[in-house]
Amino acid sequence: xxxxxxxxxxxxxxxxxxxxxxxxxxxxxxxxxxxxxxxxxxxxxxxxxxxxxxxxxxxxxxxxxxxxxxxxxxxxxx
Amino acid sequence: xxxxxxxxxxxxxxxxxxxxxxxxxxxxxxxxxxxxxxxxxxxxxxxxxxxxxxxxxxxxxxxxxxxxxxxxxxxxxxxxxxxxxxxxxxxxxxxxxxxxxxxxxxxxxxxxxxxxxxxxxxxxxxxxxxxxxxxxxxxxxxxxxxxxxxxxxxxxxxxxxxxxxxxxxxxxxxxxxxxx
Numbered sequence: 001x002x003x004x005x006x007x008x009x010x011x012x013x014x015x016x017x018x019x020x021x022x023x024x025x026x027x028x029x030x031x032x033x034x035x036x037x038x039x040x041x042x043x044x045x046x047x048x049x050x051x052x053x054x055x056x057x058x059x060x061x062x063x064x065x066x067x068x069x070x071x072x073x074x075x076x077x078x
Numbered sequence: 079x080x081x082x083x084x085x086x087x088x089x090x091x092x093x094x095x096x097x098x099x100x101x102x103x104x105x106x107x108x109x110x111x112x113x114x115x116x117x118x119x120x121x122x123x124x125x126x127x128x129x130x131x132x133x134x135x136x137x138x139x140x141x142x143x144x145x146x147x148x149x150x151x152x153x154x155x156x157x158x159x160x161x162x163x164x165x166x167x168x169x170x171x172x173x174x175x176x177x178x179x180x181x182x183x184x185x186x187x188x189x190x191x192x193x194x195x196x197x198x199x200x201x202x203x204x205x206x207x208x209x210x211x212x213x214x215x216x217x218x219x220x221x222x223x224x225x226x227x228x229x230x231x232x233x234x235x236x237x238x239x240x241x242x243x244x245x246x247x248x249x250x251x252x253x254x255x256x257x258x
């Protein structure tokens with residue numbers, strides 16, 4: 001049986017994910033940190049010390065390029 | 079479990095004293111404990127007590143709570159007890175607040191018999207020290223509320239938290255916000 005996958009909550013415009021807890025106050029090696037109020041620099045500091053309740057969000061996939069011709073516009077010659 | 083050198087590693091700001099804020103969780107609010115240090119895998123003495131960046135997984139909506147003591151009043155003692163060759167740890171954290179009010183009396187009433195896991199930090203900061211492990215929770219051992227007659231007397235609410243067998247375990251982080 002696989003372990004239950006922890007729920008995550010995105011912060012900082014989805015760049016980071018808070019793991020298993022509501023974004024809020026945590027005791028860390030850097031002192032008390034409120035995950036709902038940190039900036040990207042603090043998030044990186046926390047990641048650097050291995051803070052277990054935060055991780056970087058996986059990079060979003062680029063939208064697939066398509067060569068399909070748009071068909072929703074009428075031909076101007078019509 | 080190997081023997082390693084101790085060559086005087088200390089923190090640059092070593093001192094006595096504990097931070098005033100203590101982290102307290104109900105033992106049964108914890109879904110999963112961090113794995114305890116593996117005695118066969120350590121490569122330094124600290125590996126036998128250091129949980130590092132592992133995490134407490136709390137039950138949904140549950141968390142560690144803060145208890146703010148008074149400055150220079152919280153204290154910790156860990157003693158080796160038992161017969162030679164069968165020594166074990168007995169840990170005692172004393173938490174004291176120089177006050178007596180309904181919040182403190184209510185806290186003692188609600189938690190005096192509750193299995194607990196408690197974390198605290200030395201003044202130099204860094205990691206939390208944890209009392210209470212799977213199957214061996216910490217408990218309130220003694221408590222008292224004192225209101226002396228003289229105004230110069232030490233008015234206080236005090237309790238001690240006791241855990242056994244393991245030394246205090248070190249961990250990087252504790253959540254003071256509910257689990258989801």
